[in-house]
Amino acid sequence: MTGRVLALSGGVGGAKLCAGLAAVLPPEELVIAVNTGDDFEHLGLVICPDLDSVVYALADLADPVRGWGRRDETWTFMAALRGLGGPDWFALGDADLAMHVERTRQLRAGAGLGAVTAAICRQLGIGATVLPMSDDPVPTRVQTAEGWLDFQDYFVRRRCEPAIRALRFEAVERARPHPGLLAALRDPALRAIVICPSNPFVSVDPILALPGVRAAIAAASAPVIAVTPIVRGAAVKGPAAKMLRELGRAVSCQSVAEHYAGLADVFVYDAADEIAPTVPGVRMVAAQTLMHGAAERTALARAVLAAAR
Amino acid sequence: MTGRVLALSGGVGGAKLCAGLAAVLPPEELVIAVNTGDDFEHLGLVICPDLDSVVYALADLADPVRGWGRRDETWTFMAALRGLGGPDWFALGDADLAMHVERTRQLRAGAGLGAVTAAICRQLGIGATVLPMSDDPVPTRVQTAEGWLDFQDYFVRRRCEPAIRALRFEAVERARPHPGLLAALRDPALRAIVICPSNPFVSVDPILALPGVRAAIAAASAPVIAVTPIVRGAAVKGPAAKMLRELGRAVSCQSVAEHYAGLADVFVYDAADEIAPTVPGVRMVAAQTLMHGAAERTALARAVLAAAR
Numbered sequence: 219m220t221g222r223v224l225a226l227s228g229g230v231g232g233a234k235l236c237a238g239l240a241a242v243l244p245p246e247e248l249v250i251a252v253n254t255g256d257d258f259e260h261l262g263l264v265i266c267p268d269l270d271s272v273v274y275a276l277a278d279l280a281d282p283v284r285g286w287g288r289r290d291e292t293w294t295f296m297a298a299l300r301g302l303g304g305p306d307w308f309a310l311g312d313a314d315l316a317m318h319v320e321r322t323r324q325l326r327a328g329a330g331l332g333a334v335t336a337a338i339c340r341q342l343g344i345g346a347t348v349l350p351m352s353d354d355p356v357p358t359r360v361q362t363a364e365g366w367l368d369f370q371d372y373f374v375r376r377r378c379e380p381a382i383r384a385l386r387f388e389a390v391e392r393a394r395p396h397p398g399l400l401a402a403l404r405d406p407a408l409r410a411i412v413i414c415p416s417n418p419f420v421s422v423d424p425i426l427a428l429p430g431v432r433a434a435i436a437a438a439s440a441p442v443i444a445v446t447p448i449v450r451g452a453a454v455k456g457p458a459a460k461m462l463r464e465l466g467r468a469v470s471c472q473s474v475a476e477h478y479a480g481l482a483d484v485f486v487y488d489a490a491d492e493i494a495p496t497v498p499g500v501r502m503v504a505a506q507t508l509m510h511g512a513a514e515r516t517a518l519a520r521a522v523l524a525a526a527r
Numbered sequence: 528m529t530g531r532v533l534a535l536s537g538g539v540g541g542a543k544l545c546a547g548l549a550a551v552l553p554p555e556e557l558v559i560a561v562n563t564g565d566d567f568e569h570l571g572l573v574i575c576p577d578l579d580s581v582v583y584a585l586a587d588l589a590d591p592v593r594g595w596g597r598r599d600e601t602w603t604f605m606a607a608l609r610g611l612g613g614p615d616w617f618a619l620g621d622a623d624l625a626m627h628v629e630r631t632r633q634l635r636a637g638a639g640l641g642a643v644t645a646a647i648c649r650q651l652g653i654g655a656t657v658l659p660m661s662d663d664p665v666p667t668r669v670q671t672a673e674g675w676l677d678f679q680d681y682f683v684r685r686r687c688e689p690a691i692r693a694l695r696f697e698a699v700e701r702a703r704p705h706p707g708l709l710a711a712l713r714d715p716a717l718r719a720i721v722i723c724p725s726n727p728f729v730s731v732d733p734i735l736a737l738p739g740v741r742a743a744i745a746a747a748s749a750p751v752i753a754v755t756p757i758v759r760g761a762a763v764k765g766p767a768a769k770m771l772r773e774l775g776r777a778v779s780c781q782s783v784a785e786h787y788a789g790l791a792d793v794f795v796y797d798a799a800d801e802i803a804p805t806v807p808g809v810r811m812v813a814a815q816t817l818m819h820g821a822a823e824r825t826a827l828a829r830a831v832l833a834a835a836r
Contacts, residue, residue: 261628261629261632262628262635263628288607292603294601294603294620295624296625297622298597298623298625299625301625301651302629302647304629304632312603312604312607312624313604313606316604316610317611319604319608320570320613326571337612341612
C-alpha cells in the first residue's frame with residue numbers, strides 16, 4: 219500500500235505519534251499539519267509550541283523526560299532574565315530559544331510560517347513535510363469564570379486552573395488553511411488521515427475549524443483514524459481530562475470518540491481500557507497508545523496504518 | 528572633595544575604569560555616559576555592546592578572561608542557532624541574550640534606552656548612574672576600501688580587517704544627548720570629567736560629536752582627565768592602534784593626547800611608556816593604566832581622581 223498519510227497533530231502526544239509515523243513511512247509519504255492555535259508572541263518572539271514539539275520529535279531533539287522542549291537543554295537565559303526582572307512565567311531553554319529567535323527573524327523578513335517551518339525542517343534533516351495548519355494566526359482564547367484568557371496565559375501562566383466554559387479560535391473564519399494541507403486532503407492517492415492523540419479541543423479542533431478543512435476531510439476517500447488522548451479515564455498529559463469535565467462530558471475515550479463522530483471512520487482506543495467505546499458507524503480498534511519510547515511510537519504508528527487498511 | 532564625577536566610556540577598557548570609579552566613589556557621585564555608536568539590531572534584538580560592558584562590569588558580572596560578555600556564560604543558544612542555519616557571526620551567550628531580549632522588550636513597549644538602562648541597573652543593584660549617551664540611535668559607519676560598512680559588520684564580522692578611511696556617526700546632528708549627560712556637565716558641583724581608556728575614534732568621539740557636548744565640556748568648570756588606551760605603542764584591546772595607523776597617525780599615546788588637545792586638561796599615560804607625551808596646556812600624569820584585576824582598576828581610579836585635584 220502506498221500513497222500519502224496526512225497527520226493532524228497538536229503537541230507532545232501528537233508529536234510522538236508523528237515520530238512513529240516518520241519512522242515507518244518513506245519521508246515523501248508523510249505530511250503533518252500542526253495546530254498553531256497555541257502560538258503566541260512572548261518577549262518579542264513568535265513561539266509555536268506544537269510545531270516545535272513535532273519538529274523536535276522528528277529531528278530526535280525532543281526531551282524524553284520533560285515531554286516538551288529540547289533535550290540536553292540549558293537554562294542560563296531564564297536565570298539571567300529573572301535576574302533582570304524580566305517576565306519569566308514561560309520557560310524558554312537556551313537551545314529552544316534559538317528556534318524562536320530564528321523563526322521570528324525569518325518571519326519579520328517576510329517569509330510565511332509554512333516557508334519558515336520548511337526551511338527549519340530542511341536544516342534539521344527532517345524528510346517528512348511539516349506544515350503549520352495555516353500561515354495566518356488563529357489564536358485560541360479560553361473563556362473562564364475570570365473572563366476570556368489568551369491560551370498560554372491560561373495554559374502556562376495559570377496552569378489551566380480557571381474552569382473552562384468555552385473556546386474561541388480567533389479570526390479562524392478569515393484564516394486560510396495551509397495550501398499543503400488542502401493539497402494533501404485532495405490528493406487522490408491519500409491513504410489515511412490520522413488524528414493524533416492530542417487534545418481534541420485545543421489541538422485538533424483549531425485545525426478542523428479552518429474554513430474548508432472539515433469538508434475536505436469528508437470529501438477525501440482516505441479513511442480517518444483518530445487516536446485517543448484519554449486512557450482509562452485520564453489524559454496522558456495536559457488538561458484534556460479537566461476540559462472534558464468542565465465542558466460537562468465524561469472523562470473517557472467514549473467522549474473523545476463521540477467528539478469525532480461524523481468525522482472519524484476508525485477510533486483507536488487504548489487496550490488498557492476495559493470497555494470499548496461505541497459510536498455508530500465508527501470501527502473501534504484497541505491498541506497500546508501510551509508511547510514511552512521509540513519502539514512504542516513505531517508500534518502505534520503501525521497499528522494506526524493497519525487500521526487504515 | 529565631593530561633587531559628582533562624570534565618566535565618558537566605551538566598552539571593555541572604559542568599563543574597567545568605571546568599575547574602579549564605582550569602587551572608590553559613593554554611588555550618587557558617579558555618572559557614566561556610555562557610547563551607543565556600536566549599537567545595532569541583530570536577530571531582531573537591540574544590542575548595546577558598550578552599555579552592556581559597563582553594566583556587567585559594575586554589577587560584577589563581566590567575564591574577566593574574554594573581556595566581553597558575562598562570566599559563567601553558556602553557549603547553548605549559539606550552537607542551536609548554528610544548527611538551524613541562523614546567522615551566527617555575532618556571538619551571543621545565553622545569559623547575555625537575556626539582556627538583549629529584555630532590553631528590546633522594554634524598548635518595544637515604548638521606554639527610552641536611558642529608562643531601560645536605569646531599570647536594568649536598578650535590578651542588578653548598580654548604584655551609580657549609567658546613561659546611554661543618547662536615547663536616539665547614532666550608528667557608527669566605517670568607510671573602507673570596500674565602501675561604507677556598519678560598525679559591527681566591520682568590527683565583528685570582518686574582524687576590523689578592511690583598512691579604515693573615515694568614520695561617520697549617522698544622524699548625530701539630530702541626536703539629543705541624554706538629558707542626564709547634559710545635566711551632569713552643567714552641575715556646578717561636578718568635580719571631574721573622565722575620558723575613559725576607550726577607543727578615541729569609535730568609543731569617545733561619538734559622545735563628543737553629540738550636539739552641545741563639546742561646548743558643555745568646555746563650559747564646565749571641572750577638569751577633563753583623559754586616560755590613554757594606547758600603551759607602549761599598542762592598543763590594550765581592539766582596533767585603536769590599527770585605526771591610528773590607517774588614519775595616518777603614529778601609534779602612540781602622544782597621538783591620543785593630541786586627539787584630545789583643546790579638550791583634556793590632564794592626560795594620563797602609562798607609566799610603562801618611556802617618553803611622556805607633550806601637548807601645550809595639558810598636564811601629563813603617568814599611571815599604571817593596565818587593569819588586570821579589581822585592585823588595578825581601583826588604583827587607576829584613585830590616580831585619575833587625584834589628577835583631577
